[in-house]
Amino acid sequence: MSFTVIPAIDLRAGRVVRLRQGDYAQQTTYEFEPRALALRYAGAGAMWLHVVDLDGARSGSLDNLLVIEAIARDGMHVQAGGGVRGEDDLRRLFDAGVARVVLGSVAIREPERVGGWLHEYGAERFTIALDTRRIDGRWALPSAGWTELEARSLDELAPWYAERGAQQLLCTDIDRDGMLAGFNLELYRELARSVPALAVQASGGVRSIEDIVAARDAGAQGVILGRALLEGRFTIEEALAC
Numbered sequence: 001m002s003f004t005v006i007p008a009i010d011l012r013a014g015r016v017v018r019l020r021q022g023d024y025a026q027q028t029t030y031e032f033e034p035r036a037l038a039l040r041y042a043g044a045g046a047m048w049l050h051v052v053d054l055d056g057a058r059s060g061s062l063d064n065l066l067v068i069e070a071i072a073r074d075g076m077h078v079q080a081g082g083g084v085r086g087e088d089d090l091r092r093l094f095d096a097g098v099a100r101v102v103l104g105s106v107a108i109r110e111p112e113r114v115g116g117w118l119h120e121y122g123a124e125r126f127t128i129a130l131d132t133r134r135i136d137g138r139w140a141l142p143s144a145g146w147t148e149l150e151a152r153s154l155d156e157l158a159p160w161y162a163e164r165g166a167q168q169l170l171c172t173d174i175d176r177d178g179m180l181a182g183f184n185l186e187l188y189r190e191l192a193r194s195v196p197a198l199a200v201q202a203s204g205g206v207r208s209i210e211d212i213v214a215a216r217d218a219g220a221q222g223v224i225l226g227r228a229l230l231e232g233r234f235t236i237e238e239a240l241a242c
Contacts, residue, residue, distance in 0.1 A: 002221075003216050003220075003221055003222065003242065004047070004048060004201075004221065004222035004223075005046065005212065005222070005223055005225065005236075005239045005240050005242060006046070006048045006049065006050045006079070006201065006222055006223065006224050006225065007041040007046050007049055007050070007224075007225050007226075007229055007236055007239075008049070008050040008051070008052065008203075008224045008225060008226040008229075009034055009037060009038060009049065009050070009051050009052070009071070010051075010052045010054055010226065011034060011051065011052065011053055011054060011055070011064040011067055011068075011082075012027065012029075012054045012055055012064075013055065013064075014034070014064060014067050015029055015030075015034070016029070016030045016032045016033075016034055016037060016230070017029050017030065017054065018030070018226055018227045018230065019054065019177070020177070020179065021174055021175060021176075021177055021179065022131075022142075022174050022177055024054070024058070028227075030230050032230070034067050034070075034071060035067070035070050035071055035074065038071040038074060038076060039074060040236075041076075041236050042074065042075065042076045044235075044236040044237050044240065045236075045237070045240050046076070046236060046240060047076070047077055048076070048077045048078075048079060048099075048222075049071065049076045049077070049078050049079070050078075050079050050080075050102075050170075050224050051068050051071060051078055051079070051080040051081075052080070052081060052082045052102075053065070053068065053080070053081070053082030053083050054082060055082070055083070056082040056083020056084075057081075057082040057083060057104070057105070059083060060083055060085050061083050062082075062083045062084075062089060062092060062093070063083065064082075065092060065093070065096060068080050068093070068096055068098065069096035069097060072096055072097030072098055072099075073096075073097050077099045077100075078097065078098050078099055078100075079098070079099060079100035079101070079102055079127050079168075080093060080098045080100075080101065080102060081101060081102025081103065081104055081127070081129060082102070082104075084101060084102070084103055084104075084106055085105075085106055086106075087117070090117065090121065094121075094125070099125070100124075100125055100126060100127050100168065101125065101126055101127070102126075102127045102129050102170060103117075103126055103127070103128055103129060104129040104130075104131065104143065105143035107128050107129065107130065107157070107161070108130065108141045108143050108152060108157065109143060111152075111157060111160060111161070114126075114128070114161075115161075115164045118161075118164055118165055118166060119164075119165070123165045123166055123167045124167055126166065126167075126168065127168040127169070127170050127201070128161050128166050128168065128169050128170070128198075129169075129170040129171075129172075130154050130157055130158060130169065130170070130171055131170075131171065131172040131174055131177075131203075132154045132171060132172070132173060132174065132187070133173070133174040133175055134173075134175070135149075138153050138155070139153055139154035139155060139187075140153060140154075141153060141154060141157065142174065154171070155194070158171075158191065158194065158195045158198065159194060159195055161195075161198070162195045162197045162198050166198060167198065167199060168198070168199050168201065169191070169195065169198040169199065169200050169201065170200075170201040170203060170224065171187065171188070171191060171200060171201070171202070171203065172203040172204040172224075173187055173204045173205065174204065175204075176204040176205030177203070177204040177205065179204075179205050180205060180206075180207040180227065180228065180233070181205045181207070182205050182206070182207055182208075182211050182214075183202050183204065183205050183206060183211055183214065183215045183218075183220075183223075184204070184205070185214055185215065185218040186218075188200060188202050188215060188218040188219055188220045189218045189219055191219070192218065192219025192220070193219075199221040199222065200219065200220045200221055200222070201220065201221070201222040201223065201224055202215040202218075202220035202222070202223045202224070203223070203224035203226075204224075206223060206225055206226075206228050207228055207233055208228075208233065208234065209234050209238055209239065209242065212225075212239060212242045213242055216242065223239075225239055
């Protein structure tokens with residue numbers, strides 16, 4: 001399977017932002033217009049774009065849907081999430097042109113329901129997001145914009161989704177997100193061993209081209225790039241060359 005470099009745009013109140021470790025109180029706002037930034041990435045050759053509705057992740061509604069729709073209508077393959085709670089949300093995102101819906105909180109809290117969506121709509125139309133944080137020796141799964149801790153662990157749910165035909169797994173080490181500390185390579189090696197049927201997208205902490213190569217070598221089949229691109233650590237063209 002090919003390796004995919006996926007630039008990311010996080011949205012809050014229609015603006016491009018980044019959070020440190022998922023903390024809404026630690027926000028950096030960038031002076032990029034979201035659609036123009038997406039077109040810049042597409043023009044460089046990026047085939048996929050990852051879009052997160054940070055407002056929706058907390059509120060449970062698709063607060064930035066109009067911005068997401070504008071980006072998707074320009075022709076990029078968009079995977080988008082944040083605020084997806086029910087089937088109406090799925091239909092709204094699909095109708096907006098989103099190619100893959102990212103399921104986070106609902107995938108953790110209601111796996112049986114999400115398993116039904118995989119069967120009904122096609123597993124290729126979803127990315128399961130199991131963002132994690134190491135707590136007391138286990139990979140815990142915070143939800144609701146990483147503000148609430150759930151009982152299930154990554155070790156339980158990743159194989160569960162693999163058995164039900166999921167194809168894409170996005171996994172962020174929350175403690176590295178937005179920190180420019182490099183990927184947690186052991187996490188991705190562990191996932192490559194335990195759920196080889198899932199195409200794992202690495203996210204959280206990338207700071208250099210070397211980090212992208214290291215994630216690929218650790219078994220990830222894609223990387224999500226946010227802050228490092230926004231702050232010019234390297235260019236999207238350099239990343240795509242991986």
